[in-house]
Amino acid sequence: MSLDSPLPPAGPPPPAGPQVGADEWVAREAHRREYLPSWLGRAQRQAERVGWWPRLALAGLAAAALPLIGLGGFQLQVGIDALVVALLAVGLNITVGWTGLLDLGYVAFFGCGAYGFALVSSGQVGANGIHLPSYLSIPLVMLATAALGVLVGLPSRRLVGDYLAIVTLFFGEAFVEFTNNVAPNTLGGPNGIVGIDPISVFGHPITSNTGYYLLLVVVLVVTMAVLRLLEFSRTGRAWRAVREDPLAAGSMTIPVDRVKLMAFAFGAAVAALAGSIFAAQQISVFPTDFDTPFLILIYAGLILGGAGSIAGAATGALLIMVIYDGLLRSPTDSGYLFYGLILLTLVVKLRPWRRLGLVLGATLALGFAVHAIAAAISARAVAGSLSSTGWIGSALRDWVIVPANAATAGNWGFVALVCLLIALVQVSSRTRTILLPPTLYLAAFVWETRLSVEPAVTRQLLIGAILIVMMNARPQGLLGQRRVEAIT
Amino acid sequence: MGFFFQELVNGITTGALYSLVALGFSMVYGVLKLLNFAHGDLYMVGAYVGFFVIQWFGGPSALTISVPLLLLIMFVLAGGLVGGLGVAIERFAYRPLRDAPRIAPLITAIGISFFLENAALLLFGAQFRVYNTADFISLSSGITIGSVTIDSVQIMVLVLGLVLTVGLRELVNRTKLGKQMRAVAADREAAEMMGINVNFTIAATFFLGSALAGVAGVMGGLLFNQVTPTIGFIVGLKAFTAAVVGGIGSLPGAMLGGLLIGVAESMITGYISSTFTNLFVFALLIVVMLVRPSGLLGRAQLQKV
Numbered sequence: 001m002s003l004d005s006p007l008p009p010a011g012p013p014p015p016a017g018p019q020v021g022a023d024e025w026v027a028r029e030a031h032r033r034e035y036l037p038s039w040l041g042r043a044q045r046q047a048e049r050v051g052w053w054p055r056l057a058l059a060g061l062a063a064a065a066l067p068l069i070g071l072g073g074f075q076l077q078v079g080i081d082a083l084v085v086a087l088l089a090v091g092l093n094i095t096v097g098w099t100g101l102l103d104l105g106y107v108a109f110f111g112c113g114a115y116g117f118a119l120v121s122s123g124q125v126g127a128n129g130i131h132l133p134s135y136l137s138i139p140l141v142m143l144a145t146a147a148l149g150v151l152v153g154l155p156s157r158r159l160v161g162d163y164l165a166i167v168t169l170f171f172g173e174a175f176v177e178f179t180n181n182v183a184p185n186t187l188g189g190p191n192g193i194v195g196i197d198p199i200s201v202f203g204h205p206i207t208s209n210t211g212y213y214l215l216l217v218v219v220l221v222v223t224m225a226v227l228r229l230l231e232f233s234r235t236g237r238a239w240r241a242v243r244e245d246p247l248a249a250g251s252m253t254i255p256v257d258r259v260k261l262m263a264f265a266f267g268a269a270v271a272a273l274a275g276s277i278f279a280a281q282q283i284s285v286f287p288t289d290f291d292t293p294f295l296i297l298i299y300a301g302l303i304l305g306g307a308g309s310i311a312g313a314a315t316g317a318l319l320i321m322v323i324y325d326g327l328l329r330s331p332t333d334s335g336y337l338f339y340g341l342i343l344l345t346l347v348v349k350l351r352p353w354r355r356l357g358l359v360l361g362a363t364l365a366l367g368f369a370v371h372a373i374a375a376a377i378s379a380r381a382v383a384g385s386l387s388s389t390g391w392i393g394s395a396l397r398d399w400v401i402v403p404a405n406a407a408t409a410g411n412w413g414f415v416a417l418v419c420l421l422i423a424l425v426q427v428s429s430r431t432r433t434i435l436l437p438p439t440l441y442l443a444a445f446v447w448e449t450r451l452s453v454e455p456a457v458t459r460q461l462l463i464g465a466i467l468i469v470m471m472n473a474r475p476q477g478l479l480g481q482r483r484v485e486a487i488t
Numbered sequence: 489m490g491f492f493f494q495e496l497v498n499g500i501t502t503g504a505l506y507s508l509v510a511l512g513f514s515m516v517y518g519v520l521k522l523l524n525f526a527h528g529d530l531y532m533v534g535a536y537v538g539f540f541v542i543q544w545f546g547g548p549s550a551l552t553i554s555v556p557l558l559l560l561i562m563f564v565l566a567g568g569l570v571g572g573l574g575v576a577i578e579r580f581a582y583r584p585l586r587d588a589p590r591i592a593p594l595i596t597a598i599g600i601s602f603f604l605e606n607a608a609l610l611l612f613g614a615q616f617r618v619y620n621t622a623d624f625i626s627l628s629s630g631i632t633i634g635s636v637t638i639d640s641v642q643i644m645v646l647v648l649g650l651v652l653t654v655g656l657r658e659l660v661n662r663t664k665l666g667k668q669m670r671a672v673a674a675d676r677e678a679a680e681m682m683g684i685n686v687n688f689t690i691a692a693t694f695f696l697g698s699a700l701a702g703v704a705g706v707m708g709g710l711l712f713n714q715v716t717p718t719i720g721f722i723v724g725l726k727a728f729t730a731a732v733v734g735g736i737g738s739l740p741g742a743m744l745g746g747l748l749i750g751v752a753e754s755m756i757t758g759y760i761s762s763t764f765t766n767l768f769v770f771a772l773l774i775v776v777m778l779v780r781p782s783g784l785l786g787r788a789q790l791q792k793v
Contacts, residue, residue, distance in 0.1 A: 096591070100589075100591060102591050102594055102595075104598075155774075155777060155778055155781075162521075162523050162590070162594070162736075163732075163777060163781055165523060165594060166523070166728060166732055166773070166777070167773075167774055167777050169725075170725070170729075170770040170773050170774055171770075171774070173725065173766070173770055174767060174770040174771070174774075177766050177767045177770070178767065180763075181763045181764060181767065182767075292721070293602070296598060296599075296602050299595065299598065300599075303595060411610070411611045414607070414610065414611065415611070418607070422576060422579075422580045425580065426579070426580075450610065451610075454610060457606050457609050457610045458610075460602065460605075460606040460609075461603060461606045461607065461610065463599075463602060464599045464600065464601075464602035464603030464604075464605075464606060465599070465603060466599070467595055467596060467598060467599025467602070468581055468596050468599040468600055468603065471585065471588075471592050471593075471595050471596040471599070472581065472584050472585065472596065475588065475592055
């Protein structure tokens with residue numbers, strides 16, 4: 001053994017595993033964060049360095065600037081509705097996203113807020129009515145609804161998961177029944193409450209839609225900021241701990257029951273805030289404003305954006321409302337949306353380029369072939385007219401067949417399309433490529449004959465489809481982060 | 489007193505229908521621990537299948553085949569098609585989520601319910617479709633005891649409901665498939681290790697449960713005459729209530745719950761007011777949930793750690 005001892009044996013480098021103290025799963029997740037390739041990834045990393053509040057402020061300013069550049073009339077109304085739903089989704093995120101309690105009666109809290117505000121700021125109660133100033137009435141309504149939230153949340157202490165969903169669902173249903181049938185002199189029954197006072201800010205009543213739009217932007221930004229601060233507070237961390245494992249959270253001395261009730265109360269308060277502004281802006285409230293389809297709409301927004309993320313909830317809700325309320329109302333816009341989305345999905349999802357070209361080419365050829373054959377067999381098979389107009393309409397004229405009895409054919413096409421779509425998910429990649437052209441063609445056919453004709457139904461179908469597809473394909477939503485699940 | 493018994497009979501008939509829907513609901517909950525919100529909409533699809541079978545054979549007033557044969561075709565077709573639909577839904581939407589957090593399949597189920605309802609709206613329109621049962625089954629041909637009349641449709645619903653319930657009980661308790669179902673319900677992983685084909689068992693459960701809902705849909709069409717895309721939601725809620733009141737996952741409980749809800753509903757409509765029926769049913773559910781969360785016949789579950 002010599003004095004100049006050799007270097008220590010060149011063993012394997014120390015494992016790049018979790019650091020001491022960092023949870024193994026968390027470390028691995030952070031390590032595996034996926035970034036987009038090339039410069040996009042660098043931009044993503046840079047964007048992540050910007051703190052949350054400059055981003056929120058920037059988004060708020062951009063939203064507030066929209067009316068200045070000529071957003072008006074109908075578009076402004078869509079914007080207001082979208083902001084209300086975004087506020088609701090952000091509030092729902094507290095119970096569903098953070099605490100993991102499936103609250104299916106959430107829309108009733110919204111309704112309670114709206115009705116509560118309506119009762120204390122209209123001529124409905126008593127001889128002259130109650131007309132509280134809004135700086136008093138809104139906090140009052142929020143407090144009352146939060147108390148109601150605690151009351152509805154009480155069963156959550158005993159009921160696990162699904163049972164809570166049922167009780168809250170029935171609470172939501174009961175609310176609609178209640179406002180429809182009970183105390184018609186006070187609550188107005190199906191006729192609702194009309195003539196609600198506007199909200200006053202610093203003594204100035206807001207009467208214009210632009211005013212309500214700006215108010216909603218401010219309220220949404222402030223709510224998001226408050227919730228963001230709450231998210232990483234003791235309470236926020238307790239919520240997420242309860243979501244992951246109530247039993248473990250309890251043994252870590254988190255007061256599980258109280259934390260759950262707090263989630264309900266906070267969610268209900270946000271909903272009441274949204275309800276008050278909604279009631280003041282609409283000047284009237286009706287029981288039908290608070291039915292189940294609206295609840296599902298809020299859920300769709302939350303799920304699309306990503307449950308558990310504030311930014312995700314707001315973005316998802318805004319996106320879904322702009323599509324649902326804005327684009328799908330006009331046939332031209334909905335046509336752009338439909339064909340644009342299909343093309344975009346194909347371009348993003350189909351690789352390599354050869355395969356994409358093949359599928360698109362085959363679809364085009366298939367369309368022209370089908371149209372030519374159908375026209376040669378019977379003139380009636382192409383006698384109908386496309387529902388798309390403009391350049392999409394003229395481009396598709398010789399491609400999509402529209403038979404004389406478009407509605408019936410479209411119905412069968414719809415059934416076949418749903419079957420094909422289900423089949424597409426189940427089969428192997430090669431068969432999928434073969435099945436894609438007929439599916440795409442059938443989709444265009446059904447769109448032209450049926451879906452585009454009935455936009456009211458189509459947008460509801462879209463909401464249902466979003467819930468199903470998102471839960472299966474990307475449960476963390478567009479902006480959420482994939483959660484690490486302990487499998488039990 | 490005659491009025492009371494008449495309401496009781498009506499209530500039991502409606503209750504039998506709710507029981508059938510609740511049975512399927514409870515079965516699915518048993519094996520998958522999933523509240524299948526889409527179950528009520530399967531009832532609606534069944535009702536539409538029955539309606540189109542009547543139309544196919546010439547419409548209610550000019551039937552081209554005999555009435556028993558028509559009824560048989562209606563029930564078999566509705567059961568088969570809706571059962572198939574249930575299996576397709578399970579395969580497409582629920583199977584990928586079997587190990588996902590509990591909230592994911594629930595939200596998917598809500599989405600499916602919404603999708604089915606609106607697909608029916610797209611395909612069949614929002615207008616009322618009418619069975620016109622009275623045109624081909626004479627309502628007077630029933631049993632009259634004192635002042636209580638049980639018409640033939642009610643008798644059929646009661647008998648068929650009883651037969652199906654007993655049949656289902658025998659199937660679950662006596663056959664190999666039933667044994668597999670119970671095993672999967674008790675512990676899916678353990679069942680799989682014992683060589684039970686879990687996927688097949690769950691699919692079979694979905695088929696049976698959905699088929700019951702489809703048959704109940706035809707019954708509902710015959711009883712209430714009217715079919716719209718939205719009937720599924722409210723019947724689904726009632727069946728829900730029935731299953732939960734009886735103890736979710738328990739088949740006798742679902743039956744008992746269905747009958748209870750049916751009778752309670754008919755009594756409230758008869759003696760108090762029809763506007764408050766739904767409110768009372770919902771209140772009943774919430775009270776049962778608070779007082780006895782495991783339902784009347786359900787067993788309280790211990791939480792595994």
